[in-house]
Amino acid sequence: MDGIIIFDHLNDVVFKKLNAELLVKLRETALSQELISADDKTDEEVIDNNVIIQLFSPITNSQRIMFCQFDNTYTSFQCENDLNFVFDEFLGYLFLKIGSKSLDLLRRDIAVSITIAKHICGPDLYVLKQKESKSCLMTDLLETWQRLYETNQGVLLEAIEQLMVNPDVKSVAQKTLEAATERLKQDPHSQRSHALLFVENKFLGIYSSRQAQKVSSADILFLSILCQTFQSKMNSNGISIQSNLLFLRGQTTTTHSSCIPHIVHTSMLDKGAVLMLLIEYGSLQVASGLHDTFHALQKVLNVQAQADLDNFKSSFENLETHVKQSLEALRKAKYNNQDIENCTKRFILKWENLKRKYAEFFKSSDKDSIVKIESNMPGFADELQELFRLTCLECAVLDHGFERVSEISTLAEEKLLEFSEFLSEFPGLVHFIHIDRSIGRIIAPDLPTDTPLISREKVWSMVEFTRSYLTRGHMSLMWKDTTFNYSYFLWFEDQNGAPIKPKDLPNYNAPNSAVRPQFEPGILGGDYYQRLLETCFPKASLNKIKCFEVYCIHLGLVTATCALEHCRRLVATINDIFL
Structure with a gap:
């Protein structure tokens, strides 16, 4: 069984x-309770x-009561079967995930x-209830x-799987993408864009x-899932170009990150290549201001629900600050739209x-007076x-850049780097995964589907095993089963590539842990590895520290010493050839 339900307040x-x-199961329960x-x-x-x-009203009502009266809501519970x-x-909005998988997987x-x-x-x-297109996209993305x-x-490890091509092909691809953004600039609405x-x-x-605002690794990973969703839909209904209005997170260090509206055009090219053109839409200041106002308002509502009079004034002052910023951004944006002007006037009156x-x-x-406020x-x-929908969600120009998508042609016909020759340099090495967490990139051979030496289940089990130890502060692991030797290492480097040791190793599962992700x-x-850096290097400049992970699977006859040496050589070779 598997499902997710979102409830509003x-x-x-x-x-x-x-x-x-x-x-x-739900229909059977409803029948037994005479609901149907x-x-x-x-x-x-x-x-x-x-x-x-x-x-679900007994559960949702209990959850609300636990929050209002005790500020101690349920995180999970387990039932029979x-x-x-x-x-x-x-x-x-209350998210409820139901399933027979482990609690850790359901939390993810x-x-x-x-x-x-x-x-x-x-x-x-609430747009998910109002707009069927949004609800369908949500369903499609969750299925993908x-x-x-x-x-x-890549999705298992939540990193972007990088395609390895020779430098000439990479250069041609980069120049083509640059040309695409330059052509988009011919449209006055498409000055800030990504390809x-x-x-x-x-x-x-x-x-x-x-x-353009920088695109984060998490954004690119989300776009790759959107790309796979588009490919599956294209195969079923023949669509070659699709356009959506989406919100990207951006880099956390930028001023207007977390809610950046983008028009996203997705186009299928030759031989499995997919081009995405991203055009920043509307006013970033307005989107950011209204986004922050939503969060400040929710904080006020939480304080009121818990009757926390001590924080009543501070939460209101925070809301007032963000409302002022939003109104100032709206004034500077100078929307030539009567609906927005009327909505802004009503917003100010309220x-x-x-x-x-x-x-x-x-x-x-x-x-x-609290009753009057409520x-x-x-x-x-x-x-x-309504103001957010009019300024950020209602896009009358969704086709911006659309006609230029077809100008980009084949980039997928070039030969890919063969990993078989690469693995032959490390006798006994069956599979490896290298991840640069600083940019969210993964380098790994594809798992063969015909006669695999290592099964997909072994790799997935290895990743879940290492995650359970990583949250307990273990950044180096080596273990074996009846067939293979496994090794995992997480480490940090400075900008010159020199390894640096953390001052504190986190153990989030400890009963007395002061910091829990x-x-x-x-x-x-959420960026677990950013939080890990903050915990390990509390006073350091985090943008100067890089985080890496490597997984290796060797045949069982390979000794631990040899496997460790392979890991060192592997990392050095990847740095020399690919990075």
Whole structure:
């Protein structure tokens, strides 16, 4: 059984994705509770949202009460027959993941689900209920993610699998991508753009215009999943070009990161090559300001729900700061749009009214004033949502750059680097995975599907095993089974390539651990490795430190000393040839 449900703050279903087995189970439960009748003739492959609300209301209501009264919500619980429930929250929306997989895998699934929802909707997740196109894209991306997590090394390790080509081909590809962005600049709406090229499931290159915000590794990984989704849809319905309005995270060090609207054109080229043209859309300042206002508003709502009067004023002042920044950004953007102007006026009126209610409370400390604040809050939140939709989600120019997509042609016909000759230099080495976590790139041979020496299950099991030790502070591992020797190393280097040792080794699973990551090892649900750097080097300049990982699988006859020497030579060879 597997499924995910998103509830809003009223416990209405905003989005659901349930597999057939879970759907049957829910219908059986609903039938036993007389929520549906035995002669119900509706399609057995669907279940009404009202039925889901009634089935899960004891859980969702309990979760809300645990938050409001105790600030101690459920993170997960386990039921009979190995059925697990995992919870998470984003801006008041409750994510519920149901499945028979381990809790760690379900936590990863739910973190990725939140990330995908952010990419599709920004901070306004209610769009998933209002727009079928957004809901369908969410479903498609989740299905692709689940499929790739079970079959693709890059997605398993949440890193971008780099396509290895000779320098001449790489140079031609880069010049072609540069030319693509230059042609996009001929359109006045496409001055800030990126061009990316994927071949099958691997990343070949990216070129960004000077004015464009930097694209993060997590963004590129998400785009690779979008690319795979597009390829599967193209094979089924013949679509050759697809356009979407999405939100990218950007580099965390940039001013307007976390919510950057992009028009994304995806085009199928020859022989498995996929071109992506990304065009920054609208005002970054407006998008960033409204995004921060959503988060500040949610903080205010949390404080009110918990009756935390000590933090009442500070949370309101934070909201006021972001509202002012948003209004200033809207003023500078100079939208020539009557709908936006009218919505902005309504937003200001709602805000001024809300401010007066807060001023009355701060002056009198009368708890009756809180009731007035709470009654005015929904109207303000509705105008905030509408303003975000008009400025960031409603795109009348989705076809910008569309006609230029066809100008880029074949890049996938060149020969790829053969890893078979590379592996022959290391007798007994069956498979390796090298990851540069600083840029999120992975280098690894493909796993053969015909007569594999090493099975996919062995590789996946190796990764899950090392992750369990990594969270306990173990950055070097060597072990063996009846057939193979396995080794894993994580290390840090400075800008000159010299290894550096961390001052503190984290053990997030320790009972008295003061620092616990909010996510599993990876970058989609949150950058685990950035948090690892912050923990290991608390006072260092993190942009000057690089993080690497390497996995090696040797035949069982290879000694530990030989395997360790191979790992050292392998890393040095990869640095010399590929990096």
